[in-house]
Amino acid sequence: MEIISIPKRSDTKTILTLFGTRPEIIKLAPVIWAIERHSDKWRSVTVSSSQHTGLLRPFIREFGINIDHDLGVMTPGQTPNAVLARVVEAIEPLLFAERPDLVLVQGDTTTAIAGALAAFYARIPVAHVEAGLRTGDRYSPFPEEMNRRLITQLADLHFAATDKNVGILLAEGVQKKCIELTGNPVVDTLKHILAHSSISTPLSKLLDSLWDKKLIVLTTHRRENFGQVMSSHLRALRRFVERHEEIELIFSVHPNPSVRAVVDAEFTGVGRIHCIEPLEYADFIHLLSRAWLIVSDSGGIQEEAPSLGKPLLILRDTTERPEVLECGVGKLVGHSGEHLEKLLEESLIDSTWFDVVNAVENPFGKGDAGDRIASAIEKFLEAREEALL
Structure with missing residues (x-):
């Protein structure tokens, strides 16, 4: 497949959102909706790795998400190593063609760690939705616990769902200015569905x-x-x-x-x-x-x-x-x-x-995480542009 480089308007920032599993699209849908509401200043590019296929497609249809690129990495009996290698290899030319100003990943999947790594290699900033989750046992859950720890090391912007997640990131040495407390966008999705x-x-x-x-x-x-x-x-x-x-x-x-x-x-x-x-x-x-x-x-x-x-x-x-x-x-x-x-x-x-x-108050937010994340992205990109001047 030939990938053609897309000319960008100088005043438009491109945000590339990568997902490949059902949990990722559930939590990224409110963020994608929020980004697309700012089409006057942002160009949204959505990429599916298709790490999952049958489980993923119904959600994409249900949420009205348009996939701009499908990496098609799914194979029967695939291992995490194989998925990681195929996603990194497939997304590299895509990053060159689309020239995003930010790559957005979610959670702890193999797709997420692969996307963060490929973006880092391309010197493109990485933003991580649902940052700061830890069990303290690097083998539980496996391999997700290690995936999210590694994504933290690669990310430039960290969207934490709770105060506890913020504290974990700070304790690991992430700068406070790089962390945003947003709540979890799964609450947004759930409220939308109901x-x-x-x-x-x-x-x-x-x-x-x-x-x-x-x-x-x-x-x-x-x-x-x-x-x-x-x-x-x-x-x-x-x-x-x-x-x-x-x-x-x-x-x-x-x-x-x-x-x-x-x-x-x-x-x-x-x-x-x-x-x-x-x-x-x-x-x-x-x-x-x-x-x-x-x-x-x-x-x-x-x-x-x-x-x-x-x-x-x-x-x-x-x-x-x-x-x-x-x-x-x-x-x-x-x-x-x-x-x-x-x-x-x-x-x-x-x-x-x-x-x-x-009687419990929801510890994961009020259902406005998508908008909070979009606002944090806007601040980050503006600050980065000013720093480059």
């Missing part, structure tokens, strides 16, 4: 059939949980559902074969457990909003749960979002199925936790 979308007919029918039940919504897909750990968690959930007729469980099953194999072994033929294909984001948020309890190893759901006022059992032994524990919404399960079963039983017996969750 205000502007309706639930699909198939999911509505399923939920209507369960209207008088206590509904558990389950997601699990993290690499460190593959195998025996995931089996133990699913087995505990199966036993809990089988013991309590008032409980129903909906599991939106990740397409990874390592997840599907465990699901087939533990959940096949079990009553009151509904395994469904991954949902479009609007449906998924509406599903979470109907939950009695959420059980998940997802990082994003740790932000969505307090936004929805839903209690969350976290299928991990560490979290880079301690705010969800401190505000009372989340509880760490660890890798033990027995501990999960204990916490499930306690949740059924004692409603005190649910009362606490209903």
